[in-house]
Amino acid sequence: MDIINKIHNANCLEFIDKYINDETLDAVITDPPYGDNEGYGRNNKTILNNESEEINYKVIPLLYKKLKNDTSCYLFTNWKFEHKLRNFIENETDFNIRMLICIVKNNIGMGYGFRNQHEFCIVMEKGNPKYNSNDFSNVMKMQHINHNEDTHPHEKGIKLFTDIIKHSTKKNDLILDCFSGSGTLAVAAHSTNRNFICIELDENYYQKSVTRYNKAIGGSFKLDTNIIQSSLFTP
Numbered sequence: 276m277d278i279i280n281k282i283h284n285a286n287c288l289e290f291i292d293k294y295i296n297d298e299t300l301d302a303v304i305t306d307p308p309y310g311d312n313e314g315y316g317r318n319n320k321t322i323l324n325n326e327s328e329e330i331n332y333k334v335i336p337l338l339y340k341k342l343k344n345d346t347s348c349y350l351f352t353n354w355k356f357e358h359k360l361r362n363f364i365e366n367e368t369d370f371n372i373r374m375l376i377c378i379v380k381n382n383i384g385m386g387y388g389f390r391n392q393h394e395f396c397i398v399m400e401k402g403n404p405k406y407n408s409n410d411f412s413n414v415m416k417m418q419h420i421n422h423n424e425d426t427h428p429h430e431k432g433i434k435l436f437t438d439i440i441k442h443s444t445k446k447n448d449l450i451l452d453c454f455s456g457s458g459t460l461a462v463a464a465h466s467t468n469r470n471f472i473c474i475e476l477d478e479n480y481y482q483k484s485v486t487r488y489n490k491a492i493g494g495s496f497k498l499d500t501n502i503i504q505s506s507l508f509t510p
């Protein structure tokens with residue numbers, strides 16, 4: 276099955292294990308459910324597998340196996356889980372943690388006492404990857420993307436993803452986003468001439484991301500039927 280430059284509607288844990296060969300990825304850039312079990316925005320939208328950070332512990336070792344040697348893995352999280360994930364990565368996996376990027380948003384979150392305005396991205400390395408710039412800050416800015424009842428509550432900015440892609444990969448490299456949501460990575464990879472594999476479990480966001488990607492490439496990529504039907508909605 277040709278899985279490259281497609282968005283797949285599947286449970287990534289099963290899809291990665293079954294369809295992605297070991298040591299084939301040039302990078303992973305992914306934004307998993309953080310685990311904060313929240314409803315987002317006025318519509319109180321939820322994200323699948325966001326009840327806890329558990330899915331992160333399951334996917335990280337798989338990503339290590341599928342990456343080539345001397346590559347990087349960018350994993351988004353927030354201040355509540357960053358220390359737990361770092362502890363897990365350091366003690367339970369073969370990744371080395373290279374950097375913690377702070378992503379500063381232009382909007383400020385809801386709350387009292389303190390209101391959140393940043394997210395984190397843990398940069399993990401398998402081997403000794405090379406980077407394309409010596410001038411890449413560990414503070415990045417991200418424009419907030421308003422969401423409504425139709426759109427994804429955690430959509431990341433295209434520029435954030437393209438900056439990371441350009442820093443860590445070369446043209447025609449293969450990048451995985453196994454929690455692809457609204458399809459930001461697919462659009463960013465296309466615009467930078469990289470190949471991608473995107474996986475999204477939620478059928479609604481999967482369909483919307485395919486529409487978004489089609490619009491971006493001016494093409495007509497067909498909706499895939501669920502590759503791993505039986506696994507839908509299980510972590």
Ligand SMILES: C[S@@+](CC[C@H](N)C(=O)[O-])C[C@H]1O[C@@H](n2cnc3c(N)ncnc32)[C@H](O)[C@@H]1O
Nearest residue numbers: 286287306324429430431454456457459476477
């Ligand atoms: C934080 S969001 C990603 C948002 C994305 N970066 C964007 O720009 O739109 C995490 C996504 O992971 C999806 N997800 C949860 N469990 C999954 C699984 N087992 N396999 C694939 N996707 C999953 C959720 O449905 C959600 O859309």
